[in-house]
Amino acid sequence: MWYRSLGLRLIFVVGAVTSVVFAVFFYGTLQTQSRETLDEMVRSVHLASEIVRRSLRYDMLQYQPERLHRAIDTIGGHERIDKVRIFNALGRIIYSSHKAEMGTYLDKSAEQCYACHTREEPFERLDTAERTRIFQSEAGYRVLGMINPIYNEPDCFNGSCHVHPPDQKVLGVLDIDVSLEGMDRALERMRTHMFLLAGCAVITIAAILVVLIHRFLNRPLQQLLQGIERVSAGDLSTPIVVHSRDEIGVLAKSFNTMTERLRASERELRESEAKYRSLFENDPNPIFVLDLETFHILDVNIRAVETYEYSREELLAMSFLDLAEEKDAQKIRELATQACIFLPRVRHRKKSGDYLYVNIHSCPRLHLGRDVIIANIADITDRVQTEAQLIQAAKMATLGEMSAGVAHELNQPLNAIRIGCEFFLKKVRRGEPVEAHTMAKVATQIVEQVERASGIINHLREFGRRSDAFEMEPVDINRPIQDVFTVLGQQLRLREIRVELDLAQGLPPVLGVANRLEQVFLNLVMNARDAMEEKRQRGEDEEMVLYIRTFQEGDKVVVMVRDTGTGIPEGIRERIFEPFFTTKEVGRGTGLGLSISYGIIKECGGSIEVHSEEGQGTTFRLTFPACQEPEMWAGWRAV
Template identity: 30%
Template structure:
């Protein structure tokens, strides 16, 4: 019983339309939400890259004087001070050979990096290292030891006249790049902002879907379910013989026009039913009249048959009576003839007596 009701409920036009609309809106909202989230993520990462680029330039310019004066302690402490700022994961300076000259992580000092690693691969992917890279090629994103995403940006330290002309430096004027400043920033705040954006977007998505679902259900019930229910009720009432029932007209759309057409059809059916009833009543009256006429005709025929029978009987009786009367009349005439004008003679009296006795 429950399964049948459930299937009948799902087969309803209004339910199908509501489900399709809700599913379509959910798909559209999901697509828009995904695109919005991707744009938000891209914007945050672009802003982080710009921040890392500015931070790298500020660090490089802030260390320029100390590098020219070869004040290694100042360089190291400046890197430690800047590296202690929130959001900065690590700052390193390594030369062209890959030796880490300075790092906020003391364990990496004077060690060599793998030139095939993510920080060096952009320049050393070819046999001849590149001198200059565009900013998108200087950025990398990887996962750190703690499982958080790290954004790294390399900033080449280019050779300039102040470097190779200083008495304390031994750089060749033909050397284009002296080293690389590698700044890595933690993307944990960005990921947290993205996660919060996802949660807010998900809540907004659920709220929007719920609101749209309520609106769709309300509109579907008012504009489709109720008119169809009225039409269904009207068909049942008319099928039961109630031709006076009228479907309430609540709208002027196609369903409203259908309801108006149904009312017109019911009115025509009522008019036709009244005409048929009138014709049936007239036919009954005419049949009654014809029946009465036939009854009267039958009675007349019976009366005529009775009269004919009586006439026949009278003729038979008259015939039976006429036969002896004819004999009597003949005998009487014969007696009158024999008696003549003077009466019977003595000789004729016996025969006259005989005729009289016969009569």
């Protein structure tokens, strides 16, 4: 709008400032001129008063009233002189150009007398300012009055015609009133002329400003604004033509430089976008571009379409969270907007309803001026299935290795059952009655042993069941440790291996799969058993002790497994977690136990360390993050 114009505001401000400056200047000038004119008038009236007093001195000495009257009338008849009069020391007007007031008395409080009679004793000498007064005439114009004392000089009191004593200092006063009407009119004309001059000056300055601002400000700014509008409309090819070398010219030059750089950046951006699109579309992994707040899918690459079996249009109409189960989606919603994250082993659904297992790498980013999340998806379905098969194979191999121990564990309850049955059979053959309490006791023991054998078999069946690594849940770490000795406890006792369990109670749960954690501890216990038996076979007669301890350390749950076996030589200590690496004889191990155990522990977010001294035994330290809120992790899969 025109009233928002910078030039108009500048003209208004400069005009207002100029007007104020001129007003102050002319006001000061007029005030100074008025004071100087009035001072000059006072000096002139004082001079005139002195001339009149000296002119009338002779007539007053000679006491010639007629001549005094004519002189006063002549002086009083001047157009600039309003009144001339002489009054004596008593205030009686003895001569006046206005005949009607002759012979009258003035009050001492009158303005003509006030200067001399402000004190009890009148002043004998007055300066010019004290003898001057300005007052308003009856006709409405200003009048300058000047009193000039008539002193009793020697010529007066020595004359034969005078009767004034020598001690009388002042004989009377000559009072002249001069009209200031002419001076005031001249000052008014001068004031009017100065105001007109100031107005013309302000208008002239404003006109010059209008021309200059239009020439040097409005026109270049208009060109600059048009250039900015072209740039905002996307036209970067038309430079701004400004020929001035002032700040606006420098600004226009800088603007043109900026548009050139923008053109170059735009070219680079297009090239970068083309490169990005090429990399985006040809990436071997599915890539999703998601809205930061809603997780709505904004863009996908070809690989995502192929992997999830949806069309591009179908995916762009979906939320990324629709691909995951509710608990997975909730975790993604909580974590993905905060920072770059890695979510392993998440289960997604294809359009067909089949599941695939993925690792999600996601980062919040500013993409094309919009806050988004870029998620890179790695399909690990084949790897997970292969790992599951490998773990299951290792589990079956472990069961095979445990067969002797299982036989021992089952042999004891079977023996107890056989003894009970033989007892009943012997009584029957002899025809002896069996007392009721004896029968109840033997039958109870048989039932207990059957239940024990059934428990061992069920536990073996549960252990051998193929587990889903994604169905992780809070687990009391003491439970899989105790389950190990369900199938190996009797075997260890028969081999004279003392087991010491120091399991802390009230530990927070860890996130994992119970039978996989049991597989970890089975591997560690069986390796410890073999190491201690190997040491005994070497002829070292030392008590074989297996020590397992659990405790909490900060927000971690720690398991220590220590044996008194042969230890691990330093040269191979770093290789024990490698797949298929083993120091056992052929047929006694696959070399997968510790490697698979390592993978299971990592799935739970934990770590495993080994400390060993050859000939002194080995200690494994397993550390798991404590699950502080088990209810929120129930059913959660491998984060």
